[in-house]
Amino acid sequence: MFDTIGFYFxxxxxxxxxxxxxxxxxAVHSAIxxxxxxxxxxxxxxxxxxxxxxxxxxxxxVGGIMVLFVxxxxxxxxxxxxxxxxxxxxxxxxxxxxxxxxAQVYMVFHYAHAGMTEPLFHLQPARASDLEPNTELIxxxxxxxxxxxxxxASILLLVAMIGxxxxxxRKV
Amino acid sequence: MLNSLYxxxxxxxxxxxxxxxxxxxxxxxxxxxxxxxRKVMAxxxxxxxxxxxxxxxxxxxxxxALKLLIKEDIIPENADKWIFWLAPLTSVAAAMLAMxxxxxxxxxxxxxxxxxxxxxxxxxxxxxxxxxxxxxxxxSHYSLLGAxxxxxxxVSYETAAGMAIVSGVLLGGTLSTRGLVEAQASGHVWFIFVxxxxxxxxxxxxxAETNRAPFDLPEAESELVAGYMTEYSGxxxxxYFLGEYANMIVVASIATTLFLxxxxxxxxxxxxADFLDYFPMLLMLLVxxxxxxxxPKQPVAVQKIFMVAVAGLCFLLAVVLGLxxxxxxxxxxxxxxxxVHGAFWFxxxxxVYLYLFLWLRFTFPRFRFDQLMKVGWHLLxxxxxxxxxxxxxxxxxxxxPEQGGYGWGMISSVGVTTLFTLLIxxxxxxxxEQAPATPAAEKF
Numbered sequence: 119m120f121d122t123i124g125f126y127f128x129x130x131x132x133x134x135x136x137x138x139x140x141x142x143x144x145a146v147h148s149a150i151x152x153x154x155x156x157x158x159x160x161x162x163x164x165x166x167x168x169x170x171x172x173x174x175x176x177x178x179x180v181g182g183i184m185v186l187f188v189x190x191x192x193x194x195x196x197x198x199x200x201x202x203x204x205x206x207x208x209x210x211x212x213x214x215x216x217x218x219x220x221a222q223v224y225m226v227f228h229y230a231h232a233g234m235t236e237p238l239f240h241l242q243p244a245r246a247s248d249l250e251p252n253t254e255l256i257x258x259x260x261x262x263x264x265x266x267x268x269x270x271a272s273i274l275l276l277v278a279m280i281g282x283x284x285x286x287x288r289k290v
Numbered sequence: 291m292l293n294s295l296y297x298x299x300x301x302x303x304x305x306x307x308x309x310x311x312x313x314x315x316x317x318x319x320x321x322x323x324x325x326x327x328r329k330v331m332a333x334x335x336x337x338x339x340x341x342x343x344x345x346x347x348x349x350x351x352x353x354x355a356l357k358l359l360i361k362e363d364i365i366p367e368n369a370d371k372w373i374f375w376l377a378p379l380t381s382v383a384a385a386m387l388a389m390x391x392x393x394x395x396x397x398x399x400x401x402x403x404x405x406x407x408x409x410x411x412x413x414x415x416x417x418x419x420x421x422x423x424x425x426x427x428x429x430s431h432y433s434l435l436g437a438x439x440x441x442x443x444x445v446s447y448e449t450a451a452g453m454a455i456v457s458g459v460l461l462g463g464t465l466s467t468r469g470l471v472e473a474q475a476s477g478h479v480w481f482i483f484v485x486x487x488x489x490x491x492x493x494x495x496x497x498a499e500t501n502r503a504p505f506d507l508p509e510a511e512s513e514l515v516a517g518y519m520t521e522y523s524g525x526x527x528x529x530y531f532l533g534e535y536a537n538m539i540v541v542a543s544i545a546t547t548l549f550l551x552x553x554x555x556x557x558x559x560x561x562x563a564d565f566l567d568y569f570p571m572l573l574m575l576l577v578x579x580x581x582x583x584x585x586p587k588q589p590v591a592v593q594k595i596f597m598v599a600v601a602g603l604c605f606l607l608a609v610v611l612g613l614x615x616x617x618x619x620x621x622x623x624x625x626x627x628x629x630v631h632g633a634f635w636f637x638x639x640x641x642v643y644l645y646l647f648l649w650l651r652f653t654f655p656r657f658r659f660d661q662l663m664k665v666g667w668h669l670l671x672x673x674x675x676x677x678x679x680x681x682x683x684x685x686x687x688x689x690x691p692e693q694g695g696y697g698w699g700m701i702s703s704v705g706v707t708t709l710f711t712l713l714i715x716x717x718x719x720x721x722x723e724q725a726p727a728t729p730a731a732e733k734f
Contacts, residue, residue, distance in 0.1 A: 144370075146370070146373070146423070146426060147373075150373070150376075150423070153419070169403060169404055169405045169409075170404075170405055170408075172405075173405045173408040173409055173412045174408075176412040176413065176416070177408065177411065177412035177415065180412075180416060181412055181415035181416060181418075181448075182445075182448075184419075185418060185419075185422070185441055185444070185445055186445065188419070188422055188423070188426075188441070189422070189438065189441045189442070189445075192422070192426050192434060192437065192438060193438070252404065253404055253405055253465060
C-alpha cells in the first residue's frame with residue numbers, strides 16, 4: 119500500500135512539475151520545477167531499488183546540468199525576457215501531435231492485451247534483497263555486454279568536449 | 291490501518307531514532323563549531339575570544355541562537371518571495387539529508403546504502419541550489435555575484451573532489467561507506483597512506499566546496515558585503531549558517547570515512563597498541579578534571595554551577611567510554627565497546643579535520659577569482675586524473691601473479707605511482723610559473 123502511495127506521489131509530482139515547467143513565465147521558476155520533476159523521477163528509480171540510477175540522476179541532472187542551467191538563466195536579463203513573447207502559439211500542430219501520440223499509446227496497450235493471455239507490463243515483483251546490487255550490475259553490463267556502445271558514447275562526449283574547448287579558445 | 295502503519299515503520303524505528311538525534315543535535319553542534327572557530331581564531335590572534343556568556347563563552351551559541359530567533363525577519367521589496375523563503379531551507383535540508391549515509395560508528399548509522407558515498411556527494415551538492423537561488427531571489431547585485439561565483443566554484447571543484455574520491459573508492463572496491471571502513475580495517479592501512487595525493491586534493495576541493503576561506507569568494511566581505519546572503523537577516527541567515535556548518539561536518543565525515551579510517555582506532559589491528567583504548571576515557575577525565583579545577587575561579591555562581599555541570603558531563607562520558615575496558619568479559623558493556631569507541635574515534639577525526647579547516651582559514655589570505663579557477667582547472671583536475679590513473683596501475687601491480695598482476699609489494703607500487711603523480715604536479719606548477727601572468731579577470 120505504501121509503495122503505491124509513494125509511486126503516485128512521485129509520479130504526480132513529476133507530471134505536475136513538468137507541466138509547470140512549460141507554463142511558468144519566469145525562467146528561474148521553470149528551472150526549479152524542472153529540478154522537482156527530475157527529483158521525482160529519481161524517487162521512482164529509488165522505489166524500484168535502482169539506487170545507482172537514482173543517484174546518477176541526482177548527481178548528473180540535478181547537481182550538474184541544472185546548476186549550469188540556473189547559472190546561465192541568472193545571467194539573462196529576466197525583466198526583459200518576462201515581458202517578451204516567449205512561445206510560438208501553434209495550438210493546431212500541438213493538438214494533432216498529442217492526438218497521434220495518444221492513439222499510439224492506446225494501440226500498444228490494446229493490441230498487446232488482445233494478443234496475449236498475460237497482461238502486458240505486469241512483471242512479477244522481485245524482492246529487493248534477492249537482487250544483485252544495482253551498481254555492480256550496471257558496471258558489469260556496461261563493460262562486458264555493451265562495451266562498444268559505451269566506448270562510442272564516451273568518444274562522442276570527448277569530441278563534444280574538445281569541440282567546446284576549441285570554440286572557446288578561438289574567441290579569446 | 292494503524293497496525294499496518296506500525297508494521298511498516300517497525301523495521302525503521304532505530305534509523306528514525308538516529309535521524310531524530312541528528313536533526314536535534316545538529317544545530318547545537320553547529321553552534322559549538324562556530325564557538326570553536328571563534329575561540330581558535332582568538333587563540334591564533336592572541337586574544338581571548340568570547341568570554342562573557344557562560345564560563346569561557348560556553349553559552350555563547352545559545353545566546354546567539356536566541357538573538358537570531360527574535361530578530362526582525364526582513365524580506366526585500368522586490369525579492370522573489372517564494373524562492374527567497376525556499377532557498378535557505380534547501381541548503382539545510384540537503385546537508386541534513388546527506389548525513390543519512392554517514393557511519394558515525396559501526397552501529398550509529400541511519401542507512402548503510404549500497405551507493406552510500408555517491409548519496410552523500412549527490413545530495414550534498416544540492417545544497418548549492420540554496421545558495422544560487424537565494425542569491426538570485428534577493429534581487430541584489432552583490433547577492434547575484436556571490437551566487438554566480440558559488441556556482442562556478444562548485445562546478446569547477448566538484449570534478450576534482452569526485453576524482454579524489456574515486457581514488458579512494460578504487461582502493462576500497464565499494465561505494466558503501468561501511469564497506470570502505472571495513473576495507474581499511476582488513477587492509478590494515480588507512481587510505482590516506484596509500485593515496486596521499488588523493489587526500490590532499492580532496493582537502494583543497496572540500497574547502498572550496500564549502501565556501502570556506504581561503505576560497506570564500508562567494509561571501510567575500512571586502513568585495514561583496516556578504517555575498518549571496520547579503521539580503522538575509524534573522525533566522526533565515528542562521529539557516530544559511532547552519533547549512534554551511536552542517537556541510538563542513540559532511541565533507542569532514544566523507545574525508546574521515548574514505549581516507550582516515552572512519553571509526554577505526556589508530557593501529558587498530560596491532561595488539562601492542564591496545565593501550566590506546568584507554569585514551570578516550572583518559573581524555574574525558576582530563577577535561578572533567580580541568581573543568582572542576584577551573585570551576586571555583588569563575589566570577590559568578592551560575593558560571594560555577596555550569597562549569598561543574600560540564601565536568602559532570604565529561605565524567606559521565608568517561609564512565610561510558612571506560613566501562614567496556616574494566617567490565618568483566620562477556621558482559622553487555624563489552625559488547626557496547628565497538629559502538630561507543632567507534633563513535634568517539636570518528637568524531638575525534640572529524641574534529642581534527644575541522645580544526646584543519648579553521649587553521650587554514652586563519653593562515654591563508656583569500657584567493658582572487660582567476661587564481662581560484664586556475665588552481666582548480668589547471669592543477670587540481672589534471673593531477674587528480676593522473677592520481678586515479680596511478681592508483682589503478684598500483685592496484686594492478688601489487689596484485690599477486692595468480693590474480694593477473696605482477697606481485698609487487700603494496701609499498702613499492704604505491705610509492706612509485708605516488709612519486710609519478712607528484713612529478714606531474716611539480717611539472718604543472720613549474721609550467722604555470724613560467725607562463726606569463728594573465729591579466730586579472732574582472733568578469734566575476
